Amino acid sequence: MKLKTFFPLFGFVALLAISHLSIAQAPRPPYVVSPKVNPDKTVTFSYLAPNATTVLLDGNQFGSANVPMTKGENGVWSITVGPVKPDIYPYGFKVDGTTINDPSNTYLFPNERFKASLVEIPADSPAIYALQNVPHGSVSYQYYPSVEGSTGTVVVYTPAGYTKETAKKYPVYYLISGTTDTEETFWKVGKVNLMLDNMIAQGKAKAMIVVMPYGNPLARIAEQTGKDKPSDVMSRDGEDALKRIKLFETDLITNVIPYIEKNYRTINNRDNRAIGGFSRGGGQTLRTAFNNVDKFAYVCSYASYISPAEMDKSFTNITSNPDKTNKDFKLLFSGIGTEDFLYKGTTEWENYLKDKKINFKSYVTDGGHTWMNVKKYLNETLPVLFK
Amino acid sequence: MKLKTFFPLFGFVALLAISHLSIAQAPRPPYVVSPKVNPDKTVTFSYLAPNATTVLLDGNQFGSANVPMTKGENGVWSITVGPVKPDIYPYGFKVDGTTINDPSNTYLFPNERFKASLVEIPADSPAIYALQNVPHGSVSYQYYPSVEGSTGTVVVYTPAGYTKETAKKYPVYYLISGTTDTEETFWKVGKVNLMLDNMIAQGKAKAMIVVMPYGNPLARIAEQTGKDKPSDVMSRDGEDALKRIKLFETDLITNVIPYIEKNYRTINNRDNRAIGGFSRGGGQTLRTAFNNVDKFAYVCSYASYISPAEMDKSFTNITSNPDKTNKDFKLLFSGIGTEDFLYKGTTEWENYLKDKKINFKSYVTDGGHTWMNVKKYLNETLPVLFK
Numbered sequence: 001m002k003l004k005t006f007f008p009l010f011g012f013v014a015l016l017a018i019s020h021l022s023i024a025q026a027p028r029p030p031y032v033v034s035p036k037v038n039p040d041k042t043v044t045f046s047y048l049a050p051n052a053t054t055v056l057l058d059g060n061q062f063g064s065a066n067v068p069m070t071k072g073e074n075g076v077w078s079i080t081v082g083p084v085k086p087d088i089y090p091y092g093f094k095v096d097g098t099t100i101n102d103p104s105n106t107y108l109f110p111n112e113r114f115k116a117s118l119v120e121i122p123a124d125s126p127a128i129y130a131l132q133n134v135p136h137g138s139v140s141y142q143y144y145p146s147v148e149g150s151t152g153t154v155v156v157y158t159p160a161g162y163t164k165e166t167a168k169k170y171p172v173y174y175l176i177s178g179t180t181d182t183e184e185t186f187w188k189v190g191k192v193n194l195m196l197d198n199m200i201a202q203g204k205a206k207a208m209i210v211v212m213p214y215g216n217p218l219a220r221i222a223e224q225t226g227k228d229k230p231s232d233v234m235s236r237d238g239e240d241a242l243k244r245i246k247l248f249e250t251d252l253i254t255n256v257i258p259y260i261e262k263n264y265r266t267i268n269n270r271d272n273r274a275i276g277g278f279s280r281g282g283g284q285t286l287r288t289a290f291n292n293v294d295k296f297a298y299v300c301s302y303a304s305y306i307s308p309a310e311m312d313k314s315f316t317n318i319t320s321n322p323d324k325t326n327k328d329f330k331l332l333f334s335g336i337g338t339e340d341f342l343y344k345g346t347t348e349w350e351n352y353l354k355d356k357k358i359n360f361k362s363y364v365t366d367g368g369h370t371w372m373n374v375k376k377y378l379n380e381t382l383p384v385l386f387k
Numbered sequence: 388m389k390l391k392t393f394f395p396l397f398g399f400v401a402l403l404a405i406s407h408l409s410i411a412q413a414p415r416p417p418y419v420v421s422p423k424v425n426p427d428k429t430v431t432f433s434y435l436a437p438n439a440t441t442v443l444l445d446g447n448q449f450g451s452a453n454v455p456m457t458k459g460e461n462g463v464w465s466i467t468v469g470p471v472k473p474d475i476y477p478y479g480f481k482v483d484g485t486t487i488n489d490p491s492n493t494y495l496f497p498n499e500r501f502k503a504s505l506v507e508i509p510a511d512s513p514a515i516y517a518l519q520n521v522p523h524g525s526v527s528y529q530y531y532p533s534v535e536g537s538t539g540t541v542v543v544y545t546p547a548g549y550t551k552e553t554a555k556k557y558p559v560y561y562l563i564s565g566t567t568d569t570e571e572t573f574w575k576v577g578k579v580n581l582m583l584d585n586m587i588a589q590g591k592a593k594a595m596i597v598v599m600p601y602g603n604p605l606a607r608i609a610e611q612t613g614k615d616k617p618s619d620v621m622s623r624d625g626e627d628a629l630k631r632i633k634l635f636e637t638d639l640i641t642n643v644i645p646y647i648e649k650n651y652r653t654i655n656n657r658d659n660r661a662i663g664g665f666s667r668g669g670g671q672t673l674r675t676a677f678n679n680v681d682k683f684a685y686v687c688s689y690a691s692y693i694s695p696a697e698m699d700k701s702f703t704n705i706t707s708n709p710d711k712t713n714k715d716f717k718l719l720f721s722g723i724g725t726e727d728f729l730y731k732g733t734t735e736w737e738n739y740l741k742d743k744k745i746n747f748k749s750y751v752t753d754g755g756h757t758w759m760n761v762k763k764y765l766n767e768t769l770p771v772l773f774k
Contacts (some may be wrong), residue, residue: 049485051485052485098439098482100488133538140525151692163650166553282572
């Protein structure tokens with residue numbers, strides 16, 4: 001079978017796709033597969049860089065911090081590490097001192113400051129966050145009218161069956177990611193969608209909608225108005241940080257929730273609204289929940305806290321009548337890792353709550369301030385929401 | 388107002404977010420905003436790399452190929468280029484010979500081979516693909532049962548009003564991206580969602596659903612079965628390339644379309660189905676449409692073609708009865724740029740169609756094999772679909 005006449009189409013398209021920033025007709029580079037997870041749970045990382053002097057694997061979250069990679073004759077640097085404990089980890093390559101992501105891997109960590117690649121090492125029996133053969137919900141990107149005339153972005157998970165059972169209404173979990181994370185992080189890294197797909201299929205969690213807003217409206221406003229974009233990390237100035245948290249709260253309460261309740265089949269009362277978040281999103285969660293007790297009955301702090309000083313100053317509404325608070329909140333969850341740098345502050349906060357006779361569920365695990373731990377916190381909390 | 392007690396929370400969270408791959412307590416690096424589009428349409432690019440020897444801006448699609456950047460005292464390299472013609476462009480930084488994306492920019496080109504960053508230079512009056520204050524549709528990520536037991540991924544745009552007008556049914560445009568692109572590329576780079584939001588609001592296009600499948604099911608199967616991932620670029624072997632195209636066609640016809648028609652309010656006949664694609668996706672479009680004349684009445688090739696030899700061999704069903712074909716296809720569109728490396732092949736194909744008396748709409752523009760041109764092809768075709 002002679003197909004030579006049209007064969008060039010494919011060759012050229014391939015070349016162009018590879019070298020879209022340079023000349024289309026460059027010689028074809030070696031084809032790199034990276035990462036490759038091997039059956040024994042070792043992982044082989046590869047990176048094409050014929051001209052580099054040193055390439056290190058930057059995978060400290062699985063014990064491979066700055067491990068030198070070896071250059072092959074074809075200019076591909078590679079290394080095999082592990083076995084690695086099943087989980088989803090960020091990594092990068094340090095190429096002559098510059099950390100970059102893995103260009104062979106489409107699975108990227110959505111974040112405004114770093115661009116890590118992600119690798120999933122599957123467990124022997126599928127993890128609760130793994131893609132399994134169960135009915136799947138969908139994840140939807142929405143625009144909504146946000147603060148100061150800006151257009152906000154929000155990502156929404158609806159469970160399997162949502163589009164069909166057109167009379168059914170659902171409870172809603174508002175879930176806020178960490179500093180410099182984006183509205184994509186809780187599903188692309190946290191896998192909240194797959195966790196719920198699996199938990200709902202197994203009868204372990206209630207079918208719910210999850211709403212993932214973008215946590216830094218100031219940056220969004222700057223982006224859309226052409227103003228100088230402010231630092232996307234929280235200011236060291238406590239007052240400024242509080243103003244930002246307040247702007248987020250305003251946006252959530254006055255824009256996001258009404259938009260969601262107008263456009264989705266939601267149950268619109270506090271018993272059917274939960275709020276949670278990681279890191280900065282945990283701080284936003286606690287302050288938004290304590291300022292709006294009428295709105296949320298379930299409150300989940302993943303690796304965050306409020307200092308006793310701020311509690312005393314701003315949240316006597318929560319502490320002055322513990323019986324009321326304990327009735328109001330069907331869940332006040334505080335999850336933290338013993339190696340998390342916020343462990344000490346979280347413990348202080350928890351002790352403060354104990355002193356004030358405020359009920360809360362403390363969940364302490366090993367590990368640090370990571371998205372591996374966020375999945376553990378989700379695993380603890382998703383099954384108890386709205387029950 | 389003393390807020391010192393809780394101030395450390397923000398500082399530490401900030402540091403951690405920045406340096407998640409290294410030690411949390413590292414000194415805080417300078418805050419980099421990049422890219423910054425200036426009012427005069429010049430663009431300032433910045434990149435933090437205190438130890439780099441050379442940093443070049445890799446922006447050849449806006450005339451800034453390998454432009455040396457200048458290192459500031461704080462270790463931030465920067466350059467201002469332009470004015471740049473309004474559009475959305477890929478770019479990267481070449482750091483000591485290695486091309487990387489811009490770590491300060493969340494706007495990335497979804498692709499399996501390269502990881503370019505994207506910059507949008509706004510036009511004086513908003514472009515048809517710009518975010519405007521009109522009712523917005525939503526973009527939704529779905530899993531579906533795909534070929535060989537794999538789980539497929541597909542991205543679906545539903546127009547504004549879809550969730551409310553619960554009796555209305557919609558026509559569907561199946562839209563396939565290029566080699567090494569992903570199912571995200573047509574909305575994140577091609578902006579088909581915002582184009583339709585604007586066109587529908589202006590009465591220029593019919594409200595429609597757009598379905599964006601992943602174009603390389605073989606790679607997906609490999610990913611999910613732990614097999615060696617095949618080259619994601621099209622093989623140089625014509626037969627293998629055709630097999631891959633056939634696998635895609637099988638998946639589209641037997642899995643994707645039934646999934647969509649089961650889960651969305653679609654009008655299920657050929658007059659209300661369109662198929663289109665860019666580059667490899669254009670090749671998949673033409674072959675799938677010609678093999679399934681009963682399925683699609685609108686066919687849009689964006690920078691692709693079929694060789695006369697393959698037409699003669701495989702598609703006499705299309706050419707043997709031009710009157711029928713001309714009645715079958717309400718639109719057969721061929722868009723190409725004069726600088727596209729597929730321009731010559733496309734012209735040959737168009738001449739072949741002319742000889743065979745097959746009607747088609749030819750749209751020739753300047754520019755090359757780029758996503759800037761894809762937006763032009765979308766702009767030509769979206770308004771004429773389903774009319």
